[in-house]
Amino acid sequence: MEITKPATRGQDNQLLSVGSQTSPIYCSFIPKWLPSKKVLRTDDNVIRRREINSNLKRKAQENLHEKPAKLLQTQLEPNYLNVLTTQDINAIRQSVYYVRSKSLPKLPKSTEEAQDSLDKINVTILADKTSVTYGKAFSALCDHLNLQVVFVDFEEAIHIALQKMWPSVNIKGCGFHLSQSWWWMIQSVGLALEFRDKDSGIGGAVKYLFGLPYLPPSDVLDCFTDDLMAIKPIDDKIDKVFDYIFENYITPDSRFPPKMWADRSSAFSLTTNGCEAFLSKFNKEFNITHPNIFKVIDILINIQSETQMKARNHLIV
Structure with a gap:
């Protein structure tokens, strides 16, 4: 029907x-x-992309200090290679940045607020590099430290602040920064090519200057005036280099006297390479030029905790 x-x-x-x-x-x-x-009908590739994106965002929140590139390398499986495109990778990376930015606290609006966030560790954010600012930073540490020897670079402001806070401190200049300062002077007068030329008399005379840090401080002045000046070629450029080093580094009353940077017994250890190595490792913890201040604080706290743990277990050598 x-x-x-x-x-x-x-x-x-x-x-x-x-x-x-x-x-x-x-x-x-x-x-x-x-x-x-x-x-x-559902596209399997779309589901996989969403699954990868969700997993990576979750991992990004769990490991805030891990680089997005490393997260991608560790989380992507070989069978995903035919699923993702370059646009997908860029979109996932942007989502990782976004989800991390949402998890961070509000940024401080002043230097004082940033300082208040660093109560757990001994780290100071300096507004500038004047002796007054250095002095304020050192005044917070003077009750906890009794410095006898300190290694710093060739910056007068920090030297003045150290001597004012600890009058008997023995300031030692970093050998690397010393050579760097001299090399910049050599480059500025146009002697870089002569310095690299093995057959150049001017280059050979300039190279002898870098042997001064290996002498006892009391022998530096005599070696410079009696030995190096005697073999110095007649040239306006090399005269500028010798005059600069003599006025700033050679005499006992110069800005940076030999007792600060010359030491035959420990010349190879007179550097701040340990600090430079720490800064290099510290910088690798960030994937952007200007990171969030709270991310900086978290990394510093983690480093401080690790250092304290090693100190308690006598692992620091």
Whole structure:
């Protein structure tokens, strides 16, 4: 028996299938917006991309100090290589940055607020590099430290602050920064090529200057005036180099006298390489030029905790 219902104009006519028999019943009550088979079909690649993105965002929140590139390398499986494109990688990286930025606290609005966030560790954020600022930083440490020897670079402001806070402190200049300062002077007068030329008399005379840090402080002045000046070629450029070193480093009353940087017994250890190595490792913890201050604090706290643990277990050598 066939039951036929006229279709209303403007409505879709659908053929209703019941069991194994097809009844030509025109049903105007079936909505037009019901999803078709094509709409219900899901793209597997899209699901995988979303899964990868979700996993990486979760890992980024759990490991805030891990670089996004490293997260991608460790989390991506080989079977994902045919799924992701360059645009997908860039989108995932941006989502990692975004989810991390949301997890960080509000940035401080002043230097004082930043200082208040560093109560757990002995780290000071300096507004500038004047002797007054250095003095304020050292005044917070003077009750906890009794410095006898300190290794710093050749910066007068920090030397003045150290001597004012600890009058008997023995200031030692970094050998690396000493050589760097002299080399900059050599470059500024245009003697870099002569310095690299093994057959150049001017270059040879300049190279002898770098042997002065290996002498006892009391012998530096005599060696410079009696030995090095005697073999110095006549040249305006080399005269500028010798005058600069003599005025700033050679005499006992110069800005940086020999007792600060010359030491035959421990010349190889008179550097701040340990500090430079720490800064290099510290900088590698960040993947942007200007990181969030709270991220900096978290990394410093982790380093401080690790150092204290090693100190308690006598692992520091």
